[in-house]
Amino acid sequence: MENQLPAMPDVIAQVPLNNYVLLASILFIIGIAGVLIRRNAIIMLMSIELMLNAVNLLLVAFSSYRSDPNGQIFVFFIMAVAAAEVAVGLAIIVMIYRNIRSIDISLLDKLRG
């Protein structure tokens, strides 16, 4: 960080930024792995949420270290959009459950060519 930053709270300063970045990256990778490996639609949805929350953590960490509120405002947007997305996602899953009585995505293989 080459530019001069205003002072940050002591609590945040005690933990180096790299630790936050590492933690967020690990959470993000767990989320990706969950989406790619699990076959249950709900668990895939949860993994996506984990990815979004890792991003939130990352944004908050950067935002505190830079003493810049923009990142934290972005987190609110992400939380609101994620809620909307989950609502739509669960609606789609419920719709599928009504039709085939299962939410295992390996049963959904009608589309191929």
Place this chain on the structure above:
Amino acid sequence: MYPIISLSVTGLLTLFLGFSENKKIVFPASIAFLLIALATAFIDWNAPGFYFNDMLQVNNTSIVFWAILIISAILIMGFSEGFERFEFAQPAEYFAIVQFSLVGAIMMVSFKNLIMLFLGIEILSVAMYVLTGADKRNIRGNEAALKYFLMGAFATGILLFGMAMFYGATGTFNIGSGVFIGGDNSFFLWIGCTFMLIGMLFKVAAAPFHLWTPDVYEGAPTIFTAYMSTIVKTAGFVALFKVLSTTFSGLQDFWWIMIAVLVTLSLMIGNIGAVSQNSFKRLMAYSSISHAGFMLLALLGDHENALGSIMFYSVVYTLATISAFGVLMVVSKERIEKGRVYEQNDLFKGLAQNNGFLATVLIIAMLSLAGIPLTGGFWGKFFVFRDAASSGLFWVIIMAVLMSAIAIYYYFKPVLLSMSKKTSLESITINPLAKFIFAITTFGTIVLGIFPWILRSLF
């Protein structure tokens, strides 16, 4: 900025119209609302400026794109006349969602801050997830909706991670100034650039992030497939261009080769994949991947021309795609097999004999998509090739020319089938509005093929 307000308000009004007994009013009202939004778009003409604390940037270029998006939406929604007859249809909701999704598309072409880019992409995508699953009892539609949702949300996560890293490196979400590699931030910046590009390329269906495209295009109701392949693509490419030409212009050495590889991959996967498709919608999906490759070519050249080329390409692609999907919608209504409309290529068998008008529309659309001279598609390809040539990447251009030769083969499959003697259908009814839309799209394709400068000279 005014169309955002106008569409948000009229979208809510459309929802309330759904309560009325007379469902027939929803369709003309929605078209009128879209026309109002189109008119309000031009209030800001020649009055460039920033809105909402520099969140949105409005200038004549963005207004042209607003007009393109809204007009495409009007043309596509025109095919939904008589939509209220279907049992599953809830016209008010769908028209309202279309209007809300346009808000997202408009934000994507005029953002100035990454927060607005994210919101725009999400508003458009979440609306598209719903529209993809519009046919609730159709298991294929459900599957398409779930696939689109999971893949789209996954891409959003990646895009956001990129934005967070970008923020970590630069300390701002504003895309006004260019950033440069240097110091200890460069690692964050690399990750940010790569992940943001992956997230956005996902939305425009460029290979290798195209895996959702064929399934989603096939499973979605045809009208929303047309919507997805035109509006999402146009908005996505403008957003991609805006990010690459402003913030990431200093990183050109880094993303340049990545885009070149993606162009090659998209063209190969799109064109070779389309050859073996029997379903017309899957064919159009692979064609959409290959067109994403062609439009990415424009980004390789210098940025002065790129936006004009993208604009021209998206207009001709939109016109041809609306024609093609429109013909499919009109013809497939006549043939129901196993409880759903028949959408294989041989649906078009003997179309020329049966209904000369529809066959002409289909053939001109296919010729334009294949890039045959005297149609708009030829000039679209010409402009992007010229842009890419200025970058000196000749192997990519040779590749693109070869691939457009393959494209001629599969675009001529429906054309040849429509010329055949035997017909599989009885008479086809077209309503006057659909006829009018076909006339506009076909006429537009030919006019742009003969006088491309009408549109190209806008920029």
